[in-house]
Amino acid sequence: MAISTNSIIHYTKSLDNLLQILKNGFSLKYCKEDFFWKQKKLRYAYPMICFCDIPLSEVKKHLDSYGHYGIGLKKDWAVKKGLNPVLYLEKESSLSETLMQQIMRFDKNKKELKTNPNTPKIDEVWRQELITLCSHIKNYDGDLIINGKEINNYRxxxxxxxxYVPTKLELKGNKRAILQDIYIADKEKYNKEVGxxxxxxxxxxxIxxxxxxxxxxxxKTLDFISQNFKKTLSASDMEILMTKIISTDQIINDF
Structure with a gap:
């Protein structure tokens, strides 16, 4: 049995969310991400859209956490759009340590600039590259809060x-990273703009x-597709698309 698929799937919690994605595409949103190395914490919100690469036969546990509605897209599409698998790092690893040292070097430079304007400023290109790297990392395991419940030692x-994490150019002036405290204080504003x-x-x-x-x-989904895409899809495309609709009841019972 394959441990990865030829598709990546985005799950959501309601049929309305799914139908809006079909009609309008994915809207960007900031997601809070915690990264830990020993006693150090990196807590930012990054603009992104998340997908998983889990075979349908193994996805039952994931459904309860992230929703029973979803859209699967071909890996070729993902590559063309610049998506990338997350880089998972163990908290105690030397690679996590190296990354944190680079972040602390940047933070130290910011503090020094406030007290001494003559301090050489860290190269802006390097800073943007560091943000890109940080927006694609996640701990191998840790505590997860979802649906108001905390799951300890979640893998x-x-x-x-x-x-999908947009480039600085694609963001059109929106921030690439926001400290979580700042984001939480005004998240509706940030998400409205980046959305x-x-x-x-x-x-x-x-698809x-x-x-x-x-x-x-x-x-309901068939009716929605018929009403919204009858002018843009051929009859044969419509028939093929309709064969791709599957219920999570079927997944749970048949896979």
Whole structure:
């Protein structure tokens, strides 16, 4: 059995969310990310869209955490759009230590500049590259809070996450990283602005699966596709797309 798939899947918690993605593409949103190395913490929010690379036969546990609705897109699309698997790091590893040392070097430089304007400033290109790297890292395991519940020693590695993190140019002036305290204080403002940026796909060419929770949702999804894409999809494309709709009830019972 394959341990990875030819698709990546984005899960969401409602049929309405799924239908809006089908119609408008993915809207960017800031996500809070904690990274730990020993006693050090890196706590930022980054703009991203998350997917997983988990075979449907192994996804039952993931459904309860992230939602029973989803859209699967081909890996070719992911590569073309610049997505990348998350880099998982063990808290005690030398690689985590190296990364934290670079971050502390940058923080030290910022503090020195406040007290001594003549301090040589760290190269801006290096700073942007460091932000890019940090936005793609995650601890191998740790504590997870989801749906108001805390799960201790959760293995993030099992999610096999892929991320779309936009470049500075694609963000059109929005921040690439925000300290969590600042983000939490005004997250609606930050998400409203960055949400105007879309990650798009071709509904006929790029979709592998459309996942809904129940059989009844299949009919609603078919009606939505018929109403919204009858002018842009051929009859044959419409028929093929409809065969890609599957319910999580089927996944749980048949895979």
């Amino acid at each position: 993030f590695y099992d999610e096999r996450e892929w991320r 105007k940026i879309k990650l798009e796909f071709d509904i006929a060419e790029d 592998s699966y459309i996942i809904v929770k129940e059989e009844n949702d299949i009919h």
